[in-house]
Amino acid sequence: MNDMRITEQRVDTHEIKFSGRDVHVYYGETEAIKGIDVDIEDKTVTAFIGPSGCGKSTFLRCLNRMNDTIDICRVTGDITLDGEDIYDKRIDPVQLRAKVGMVFQKPNPFPKSIYDNVAYGPKIHGLAKNKADLDDIVERALRRGAIWEEVKDRLQEPGTGLSGGQQQRLCIARAVATEPEVLLMDEPCSALDPIATAQVEELIDELRSQYSVIIVTHSMQQAARVSQKTAFFHLGHLVEFGETSEIFTNPKDPRTESYITGRIG
Amino acid sequence: MTDLTTDNAGPGPRNLTTEAVKNSLGRRNRKQLYLQGLGIAAITFALTMLFILIWSLVSTGHHAFTQTHVTLDVYVDPEEISEENLPRGGFSEVLLASMAQQFPDIDVSDRAEARKLSSILSDGAQFQLRDRVVSDPSLIGQTVSLTVPLSDPYDQLNKNLVRRDTPENRRRVDDAAIARFDQLADRGMISTPLNFTLLTAADSRFPELAGLRGALVGSFWALLTCFLISFPLGIGAAVYLEEFAPKSRVSDFIEININNLAAVPSVVFGLLALAVFIGWFGMPRSAPFVGGLTLALMTMPTIIIATRAALKAVPPSIREAALGVGASKHQVVFQHVLPLAMPGILTGTIIGLAQALGETAPLLLIGMNAFITSAPSGPFDSATALPTQIFIWADSPERGFVSRTSAAILVLLGFLIFMNAIAIFLRSKFERKW
Numbered sequence: 125m126n127d128m129r130i131t132e133q134r135v136d137t138h139e140i141k142f143s144g145r146d147v148h149v150y151y152g153e154t155e156a157i158k159g160i161d162v163d164i165e166d167k168t169v170t171a172f173i174g175p176s177g178c179g180k181s182t183f184l185r186c187l188n189r190m191n192d193t194i195d196i197c198r199v200t201g202d203i204t205l206d207g208e209d210i211y212d213k214r215i216d217p218v219q220l221r222a223k224v225g226m227v228f229q230k231p232n233p234f235p236k237s238i239y240d241n242v243a244y245g246p247k248i249h250g251l252a253k254n255k256a257d258l259d260d261i262v263e264r265a266l267r268r269g270a271i272w273e274e275v276k277d278r279l280q281e282p283g284t285g286l287s288g289g290q291q292q293r294l295c296i297a298r299a300v301a302t303e304p305e306v307l308l309m310d311e312p313c314s315a316l317d318p319i320a321t322a323q324v325e326e327l328i329d330e331l332r333s334q335y336s337v338i339i340v341t342h343s344m345q346q347a348a349r350v351s352q353k354t355a356f357f358h359l360g361h362l363v364e365f366g367e368t369s370e371i372f373t374n375p376k377d378p379r380t381e382s383y384i385t386g387r388i389g
Numbered sequence: 390m391t392d393l394t395t396d397n398a399g400p401g402p403r404n405l406t407t408e409a410v411k412n413s414l415g416r417r418n419r420k421q422l423y424l425q426g427l428g429i430a431a432i433t434f435a436l437t438m439l440f441i442l443i444w445s446l447v448s449t450g451h452h453a454f455t456q457t458h459v460t461l462d463v464y465v466d467p468e469e470i471s472e473e474n475l476p477r478g479g480f481s482e483v484l485l486a487s488m489a490q491q492f493p494d495i496d497v498s499d500r501a502e503a504r505k506l507s508s509i510l511s512d513g514a515q516f517q518l519r520d521r522v523v524s525d526p527s528l529i530g531q532t533v534s535l536t537v538p539l540s541d542p543y544d545q546l547n548k549n550l551v552r553r554d555t556p557e558n559r560r561r562v563d564d565a566a567i568a569r570f571d572q573l574a575d576r577g578m579i580s581t582p583l584n585f586t587l588l589t590a591a592d593s594r595f596p597e598l599a600g601l602r603g604a605l606v607g608s609f610w611a612l613l614t615c616f617l618i619s620f621p622l623g624i625g626a627a628v629y630l631e632e633f634a635p636k637s638r639v640s641d642f643i644e645i646n647i648n649n650l651a652a653v654p655s656v657v658f659g660l661l662a663l664a665v666f667i668g669w670f671g672m673p674r675s676a677p678f679v680g681g682l683t684l685a686l687m688t689m690p691t692i693i694i695a696t697r698a699a700l701k702a703v704p705p706s707i708r709e710a711a712l713g714v715g716a717s718k719h720q721v722v723f724q725h726v727l728p729l730a731m732p733g734i735l736t737g738t739i740i741g742l743a744q745a746l747g748e749t750a751p752l753l754l755i756g757m758n759a760f761i762t763s764a765p766s767g768p769f770d771s772a773t774a775l776p777t778q779i780f781i782w783a784d785s786p787e788r789g790f791v792s793r794t795s796a797a798i799l800v801l802l803g804f805l806i807f808m809n810a811i812a813i814f815l816r817s818k819f820e821r822k823w
Binding site: 234 | 635
C-alpha cells in the first residue's frame with residue numbers, strides 16, 4: 125500500500141453532523157482548547173491531526189461528553205449535534221453516548237465473553253426484544269466490525285483472550301452495536317501492528333457509508349489514507365480544516381506545512 | 390570531578406565515564422551486598438521468632454490434645470440408684486465403691502480416706518455414668534465398663550508434668566497417690582486417648598472437662614454478626630466515597646477520619662460498645678451479637694479502606710469502555726467496577742475478619758469473658774469467644790489450664806491461618822491481568 129496515497133476525494137457535500145462554535149476547554153486553570161469553530165459532516169471520515177498535547181483528543185472527548193468524568197474539566201462554547209446543543213441541561217450524557225460511540229486508544233474489552241462485550245450496550249439500552257433479537261444484533265455488529273468470521277465459533281470465550289487487533293475490532297463492534305450515528309476513534313491503531321492497522325483502516329472506510337467517523341491519529345499517513353476531511357490542531361487552536369487532499373498537498377497555514385513536512389511535532 | 394574539566398590531553402570523555410563507573414562499581418556492589426545481608430538477617434530473625442513462638446505453643450499445648458482416662462468396672466448398685474429417682478441417684482457413691490474394689494487397703498468409711506480415692510477420678514465421671522444410665526435404665530443392677538477422665542493432678546502425673554523426683558511437700562500429688570496411680574497403670578486400666586472434650590465441651594472449672602465449644606460457637610456468631618454488618622455497610626460507604634461523593638472538604642474530612650478510625654485502639658471500641666449498645670440500648674451483656682456489633686465497628690474501616698483501594702485499582706479503561714457505550718454511572722459501578730474489585734474487597738474483608746477473630750480487649754469490656762459452662766444456642770445467649778477463652782484459661786490457677794491455654798491458642802492460630810489461606814486463594818484465583 126502506498127502510504128501517502130490520498131483517498132479519492134468526493135467533493136459532494138454532506139449534512140453537517142457536529143458543529144462547534146467558540147469551544148474552550150479548561151483543565152483547572154489550564155486552557156487546553158482555545159476557541160475552536162468547526163463543522164463536521166455526516167458520512168465522512170474526519171481526521172484530527174497535530175503534535176502531542178495539541179488538544180485533539182480533548183476536543184474529541186468533548187463530542188460525547190467524556191470529559192464530564194474529569195472533575196476539574198470545564199467546557200464553554202456551543203457544540204451541537206444535528207442542531208441540538210449537547211451541553212444543554214436537558215441532554216443526558218448517557219443518551220448522547222448511545223448516539224455517539226467511541227473507540228479508545230488501547231483496546232479495552234470488558235473482561236467478559238465476546239458475546240457479552242457486544243451485547244452489553246444493546247442490553248442496557250433495551251434495544252433487543254428477546255434473545256434471538258439480541259443474537260442478531262451481536263452478529264450484525266461483529267460482522268460490521270469485520271471480526272465475525274474469526275470469533276463466530278467462540279462467542280462465549282473471554283474477549284480479553286483475543287489478539288490486540290482482534291480486541292480493537294471487537295471494541296469497534298461493541299461501539300457500533302448500539303447503532304450510533306457518530307463514531308469517535310481516539311488513535312485506534314496506536315497499539316496495533318501494521319496488519320491489524322490495515323484491517324481497522326479498511327473497516328473505517330466501510331463504516332463511512334453509515335456513520336460520521338471522527339478519528340484522532342498521530343500518523344499523517346493514516347489521516348491521508350482514511351479521511352476525507354482533516355483538521356490540524358496546534359497548541360489548542362484549530363489551525364486548518366479542510367479537504368484532506370488540500371491539507372496534505374496545499375496547506376494554507378505555515379504551521380500545517382511545517383507539521384506535515386515533519387518540522388514540528 | 391576535576392579530571393573531567395582538565396585539558397583534552399587525557400583520554401576522551403567516554404573513557405572518563407568508563408573509568409568513573411569502574412571506580413564506583415566496587416562501592417556500589419558492596420552497598421548492594423550490605424543491603425541484601427541486612428534483609429536476610431531480618432528475615433532470619435523473624436523466622437526464628439516465629440519458630441520459637443510456635444515451638445513453645447506446641448510443646449506446652451500438645452499435652453492438652455490427649456487426656457488420661459481410667460477404665461473401671463462399675464456395678465450400678467440398685468440400692469444407690471433407683472429407676473424412679475434417676476437424676477438424684479448416688480452415682481458418686483457407686484463410683485467410689487468400684488474404686489474401693491481396686492484398693493481394698495483403704496477404708497472408705499473414713500471420709501478423708503474416701504476423698505483420696507474419689508479425687509483420682511474427674512468430677513465429670515459421675516455425670517458420665519449418670520448420662521449412660523439415664524439413656525439405658527436397664528443397666529441398673531448390672532456391671533458396666535466405664536472409661537472416665539482422671540482428675541487434673543493425675544492427668545499431669547501421667548503426662549510426666551509432675552516430676553516424681555521433686556520433694557513430696559512441693560508436689561501436688563503425694564507419694565501414696567503416685568503409688569495408687571502406678572497400681573492402676575500396672576493393671577492396664579490407664580489410657581491416654583485423644584482429648585475430643587477440648588473441642589466438644591464448653592468451659593468448666595475442671596481442666597479435664599473444659600473445652601472450647603462455647604468459645605467456638607460464640608466466636609462464630611460474633612463473626613457472622615460482624616460480617617453481616619460491616620461487609621455491606623463498608624462496601625456501601627467505600628463505593629459512595631470513591632465513586633459518587635463530590636470531592637470537597639467534607640469528603641476529605643470523612644476520609645481522614647475513616648483512616649483514623651482504623652487506627653483507634655480496640656479497647657476504645659469496647660468502651661463505646663459498653664456505653665452505647667449495653668448502656669443506652671440495653672442489649673444483653675456477654676452476647677455474641679453485641680460482640681459482633683463491636684467488632685463490626687473495628688472491621689468496617691478496614692473494609693472501607695480495602696474496598697476503596699480495590700476500586701481504585703480497576704483500570705480507568707474499563708470505566709471509559711462502559712461509559713463509551715452509554716452506561717450510566719451506577720451501571721458502570723455496579724456492573725463493571727464492583728465485580729472486578731470483588732477479589733480485592735473479599736481479601737480485605739477476610740483479613741479484617743481474621744483481625745476481629747483475634748480481638749480480645751473490646752470483648753472483655755462487654756463481658757464476653759464470663760464463666761459460662763454451656764455453648765450458646767443463638768447470638769443473644771451469653772458466650773465467650775476464642776480470644777477471651779484464652780484470656781480466662783490463662784488466668785486460671787489449675788495446672789491443666791496451662792497446656793489448654795496453649796492448645797486454645799493453637800486452635801485460634803489454626804483458624805487465622807485458614808482464613809488467610811482463603812484470602813490468598815481468592816486473590817490468586819480471581820486476580821486479573823489487564
